[in-house]
Amino acid sequence: MSGNSKGAEYWKRNLRLVFICLTIWFICSYLFGIVLVEPLNAIKLGGYKLGFWFAQQGSMYIFVALIFFYASSMNKLDREFDVHED
């Protein structure tokens, strides 16, 4: 790491990315699957009530997508700040 300000900037960008990802993580599971489940259940997705679908299907698909999004964004960030491996 060359210089502390660059290191601090890398860490700040990382934290911002984590914050965005965890906000989505919270919305699709806790908000849509638990807190707002009743109003969302009024909407139907095929035979699924929407809130029920988020709780038993949708949240898990979004979790998978989030991790891969985070991993690829971090790989880019590592290169941008020249802290990547090999």
Next chain:
Amino acid sequence: MDLKTLTFIVVGATFALYIAIAIYSRAKSTGDFYVAGKGVHPVANGMATAADWMSAASFISMAGLIAFLGYGGSVFLMGWTGGYVLLAMLLAPYLRKFGKFTVPEFIGERYYSQGARIVAVICLIVASITYVIGQMKGIGVAFSRFMEVDFSTGLMVGMSIVFIYAVLGGMKGITYTQIAQYCVLIFAYTIPAIFISLQLTGNPIPQLGLGSTMADGSGVYLLDKLDMIVTDLGFREYTTSSNGNMLNMFLYTLSLMIGTAGLPHVIIRFFTVPKVRDARASAGWALVFIAVLYTTAPAVGAMARLNLINTIQIGAVGSPTGNVEEAHLPDWMGRWKETGLLGWEDKNGDGRIQFYDEAGLGDKAAAYGWAGNEMTKVDRDIMVLANPEIANLPNWVIALVAAGGIAAALSTAAGLLLAIASSISHDLLKGVFMKDISEKNELMAGRIAMAGAIMVAGYLGLNPPGFAAQVVALAFGLAASSIFPALMMGIFDKRANSHGAVAGMLAGLGSTLLYIFWFKGWFFFPATAMAANIPENWILGISPEAFGAVGAMINFAVAYAVSHNTAPPPEHIQHLVEDIRIPRGSGGASSH
């Protein structure tokens, strides 16, 4: 060929495969034994993590719990998958960069304290042993039904197999065996689900079948039909029946998520990949392989519930011929009755069997001429194992499900036993009591510790408390309240010091254990419970299984308050924290 012979052949073949792999990938160094030499490809590691992770609770119990809890079962689905998001973003890459063998080793070094390391070992052992109990129940159930041997014999066979490949192969052997076990268990789980989905809805993909219309031409959605029939029988509506109040659902899910990210046997999997980059990707792959089973489980649960009700309630609810005659119950029910996990009794003497909720149906039951629910025992843990029989699938599918259930239980048990053994041989022996132990002797100590852990697990397996999934849920509460906060503070708060970490871990673990033991009995002896384990007694309706999230918050609060009011950690520790935050220079395995 009869079912018993077929099951012996299929289960025997998988056992032979696991042992062959263990001999092939024998551990030669402590690096091999603890972290498989740090040379496992991220996709392979993801698959091994998935098998490690998906326990008897996931395979055998979870769909059964969902079948009877309906929407309330969602806490397990979201809770046991969402933790990987936390793991990938908050822990795995940094712990991999740190580059050591065990979780207590990180805590000991980050908090420059042997005391912190020993507290972490205690937290790890308590959480892992609680978790192992759940696996033993699963192995016992699978064996007692399919091998037609008694529970203890089945358990001994299972433990011997783990003994051979885990003690011999260490993490290296376990990793490659787990990849084989993942293939067995996922095949065994999805094949019956596909057949059943096809039978009921005409759609071969269970995730889509659950949202489809029935194949009987009525045009009714499967979930609507299920909601209707269960409410007619007095049960709570399937798609809306919640698990306690909203706060309890929220905290239960959070406890399972934080617990997942704090479970040592899951975390050490991310020490086995070559690079920091691989640790991030590996968490994603693990969740892909887990999600294959976890998104299928809700379909399995709902369809098993519908099939079970349709087996008993063959006509309109309340009509004289609406229920199945006792003499015409299907064969599979007779076979499960022998295990004691399923039972019925013709209380009103009409020669037919009624299955309904007495409290929910109220006076209507008397009007129908029903004298009480006649399905006196329906153990939730049998739903997945009985599923292929309920749907009339061929015997080889039933044999495969038995092998899958056993694979799930064995792979998780092996991972847990390794975590326990490494914390004893590496953290306690090498780290604290015998610092100059040679590598050869440490490897031997690791193997002896593993053998000892297997004995303890076997004993607890013979005296298992409660439903597999619920016992496992307790292990999560403990991991959530003790280990996860200490790790996260260690990475994200440079100011966190040893006093804070130790006080936090003890406060988190202590409060959670107290809450659990208060309602479940001290050390799980039900007679010693301080208050009945019912929602009226719980604080704000929070069940003991959901309390881990509260324990974690207590841990964070105490650790933060103590750390920021005592001396900051020494300079070199602050540099260590800065160093683990950047990927470059992760290097290979190191034990010093």
